[in-house]
Amino acid sequence: MPTHTFILNGKQVSVDAEDDVRLLWVLRDLLGVTGPKYGCGLGVCKACTSHINGRAFNPCSVPVSDIKPSDEITTIEGLAATSGQDLHPMQQAWLDIDVAQCGYCQPGQIMEAVALVKEAKAAGREITDADLDGIRNVCRCGTYPRIREAIRQGAANMPA
Ligand code: FES
Ligand code: FES
Numbered sequence: 001m002p003t004h005t006f007i008l009n010g011k012q013v014s015v016d017a018e019d020d021v022r023l024l025w026v027l028r029d030l031l032g033v034t035g036p037k038y039g040c041g042l043g044v045c046k047a048c049t050s051h052i053n054g055r056a057f058n059p060c061s062v063p064v065s066d067i068k069p070s071d072e073i074t075t076i077e078g079l080a081a082t083s084g085q086d087l088h089p090m091q092q093a094w095l096d097i098d099v100a101q102c103g104y105c106q107p108g109q110i111m112e113a114v115a116l117v118k119e120a121k122a123a124g125r126e127i128t129d130a131d132l133d134g135i136r137n138v139c140r141c142g143t144y145p146r147i148r149e150a151i152r153q154g155a156a157n158m159p160a
Contacts, residue, residue, distance in 0.1 A: 001017065001018060002016070002017070002019055002065070003015070003016050004016075004017060004026070004064045004065065005069045006068065006070075006071045006072075006073055007069075007072040007073065008027075008031065008033065008075070008078070009073070009074055009075060009077055009078025009081065010072075010078055010081055013031060015064075016030075017030060017064050019063060019064065019065035020063050020065070021063065022041070022059065022060055022061065022062060022063060022064070023059035023060075023063070023064050023066075023067060023073075024036060024041070024058075024059040024060040026064045027050075027059060027073075027075065033075050033077055035050075035075045035076035035077045036048040036049070036050050036059055036075050036076070036107060036108065037104055037105070037107060037108060038060065039104075039138065040060070043058045043061035044136075044138075045138045046058060046105075046108050046109075046112060046136055046138060047104065047105050047107075047108045047137070047138070048060045048108060049107075049108035049109075049111045049112045049115075049137060050073060050075045050076075050108075050111055051072075051073070051074040051075075051111060051115060052067075052071055052072070052073055053071060053072050054074075054115070054118065055115055055119075056111060056112050056116070059073075074111075075107070075111070079091065079110065079111065079114065083158075088110075088114065088154075089154050089157035089158050090110050090113050090150070090151070090154035090155075090158065091110060091154075092154070092157070093150040093151070093153040093154035093157065094106065094110060094150050094154070096150070096153065097149050097150040097153065098146070099143055099146040099147055101139075101141035101142075101143050102140070102141050104140070105137060105138060105139045105140065105141075105143075106143075108137050109135075109137050109139065109147055112137050113135075113147070113150070113151045113154060113155075114154075114158075116131055116134075116151070117151065117154065117158055120155075121155075121158065121159075127151065127152065127155045132148050132151060135147075
């Protein structure tokens with residue numbers, strides 16, 4: 001069985017898996033990293049949203065063989081460390097606004113939010129209503145209004 005190596009939450013990992021196994025199963029079942037949730041397995045619900053090299057992506061839709069040794073995968077478990085704080089400002093905003101209901105979609109929501117804000121800040125602008133409207137992460141519990149409020153608060157506390 002082929003061995004795949006990449007950087008996961010700041011540490012190099014190696015894992016044996018067939019080339020066509022999707023990265024979400026490698027993370028959850030082989031590496032025990034269960035923050036990225038399984039919803040649809042098709043890149044639609046966004047419950048598994050994590051970061052690859054700082055950008056949001058859906059590991060349920062990426063075969064592990066597509067991941068290069070130099071690729072940096074960050075899941076919700078590694079997000080706080082990227083900010084050098086105990087909690088990332090976006091996680092703190094989520095707590096302040098008490099966003100989560102059942103919580104299932106929330107790791108993906110937070111990872112999507114951070115990537116979106118980083119992209120806007122890199123472009124030298126603030127997050128807009130259109131950015132928020134463009135988020136496709138599904139929440140079965142309907143926490144959307146609190147998610148929007150938290151993203152604005154988290155964005156205000158993220159570095160430019
Ligand atoms: S489980 Fe990955 S997008 Fe739905
Ligand atoms: S909080 Fe339950 S699915 Fe979003």
